Amino acid sequence: QRKTLEPTNKQVCLDLREILLTLTELNLGNNIFEEVPEQLKYLSSLQKLHLFGNKITTISPTIFDGLEKLIFLNLNNNKLKYLPPEIHRLENLENMILNNNQLESIPKELCSLQKLSELHLSHNCLITVPEEIGYMTNLRMLCLSRNRIGVLPDGLCKLRKLRILDVAGNKIQIFPIAMEDLMLRELYCEDNPLLQKQPVSAIQEEEVWSLKEIAARFIFSQLTKEDSILHTAVKQNLEACNILSKKQECAQCGQGFLNIWLECVRFVNKMKISRNVHLLPVRTLLCSYRCFNHPGHGFFGIAVP
Template sequence: MARAAALPAEEGGKRNMAELLRALRGGQGTRSLTLTARGLHHLPRGLGNMQGLERLNVRNNRLRQLPQAMETLSRLKILNLGNNNFEEVPEQLKYLKSLQKLHLFGNKITRITPLIFDGLQNLVLLNLNNNQLSSLPPEIHRLGNLECVSLDHNQLKCIPKEFCYLQKLRELHLSHNSITVLPEEIKNLTKLKILILSRNQIDDLPDGLCSLEKLKVLDIAGNNIRIFPTAMEDLELEELYCENNPLLQKDPVNAIQEEDVLTLKELTARFILSQLENKNVSLHKAIKQNLDAQNILSRKQKCAQCGCGFLGMWLECVHFVDIRQTMKTSRNLELLPIRVLLCSYKCFNQRDHELFGIAVP
């Protein structure tokens, strides 16, 4: 790379032309072409004759668009367009039926036209790092073979719930964006192993995240997270990074406890839930015939202390879990704050538990 930069302009131009001519003469027999850091504004017209091309690397140039001839490269598997001047994902890419890896990092891309999702059915890797994307089209779920998506250093505020139906996704990189919330549908990414969410603006992680049984690496460093979902302990993580979050600390403070005053709706819900738990057959049949009641009771919670069900009035507590022996973590992180819900102060005041109330700043 350094030697190429040091060549005189005339000598570098001759070398570029010679390499292009050799590749073009090869025609359909040429399988790989590399034209990196050549100052190219356009790709050669003869590119369309290289129909046997499988790998094309034209990163570090000045390309803004692709020639129509790209549509004929039906055998192309790897395409690197990184560090150019594209402002949107080129529509011609939808014709590349064999493409498996697409690199578009370091451009000026602000939008992705949904039209490209009509093709690219064999794409397994998509790299759009260091662009200017503020949103993703829901149609991205059509790329059903994607296994790795990297969108670091963009301007994303959220990801569409449709994104979470990429059933084969194993790696998702979303660091250095402006994401504030993750969809509950993230639970559908059942093959996800690596999830990088560092340096965003996330306040809470969805409960659905704890359903990802294959997740091994989670990086949520540099967000606004204070406490983790209740089922966080169920994840068999190998690496967890969460430095620079305002995590709850195990610091005793004095607090004033209020008496539990339950609403009539809450009292009724708790009675019904207890009867259902005790196998009240008549009540169970009645509930099955009432859709409104089913919808209301589907939002039930379970007290972590007594095990009884409740609906909308609960006490949020925290349980600190020692994770030092189970996974690689951020430096100095020993106790992980996990959210726990209790049905009453009566349960909170029971002895012999390691639950703590949350102090409001």
């Protein structure tokens, strides 16, 4: 008579543990989780994690300790209001989807995820985007539609691999200075209060520069000369270096200046942009009314209501 050997509880647990340790994809979507299960940190082989359609409001920082191999994370349709700074530990992450949450900000630590190629943050409550986003050098798709963003950071223009940018349905009036440096294939910016080409009467104010501004402009002009003795003097003065690091450059004459003297806009149509938007308003800085009054430059002053 043959005997059937039933597995012991201990053997079942060992087998289950072995399976979990080799698990590469886990789908926990459309459940009623209110927080990310902390036990997930023990799934050291996990590469794809789906947590969409839950009621998650918080993520424990310790969850990121054991998920170094994670490349895909989907947290769509939850109730997240913030992300812990420890999210930077997901250093192999390539795709993060956080649409339809309640995020009010993005931690700057998120921007250290240099392998990230897609970041989806549509339908949240974002007001700003961190300047450090320029560190995400492999980002190819950035979706920020239907938030409350008023100003895009200059760091955005450092994303040389970015091909798709979606900022539709925000509060953006003007784009960063170096916007044309991006090699975008698709740009969605409809439903924003973009500045329009509408002539208004202008009032030219008297140009009165502070001593600090006068000195800074003189130094900027001298530093363009190779034999200037100011090169050595500036390097030896940390306070001067800090002040001069805030240099702006006039779009008309190319001269350096310190404080924003005259903020203007130019309208470009060299980019493939979304429907209903024919010209893209791009921020431009001028150093003086003299440059603004120079004929033929195509810059428009911004009227303050």
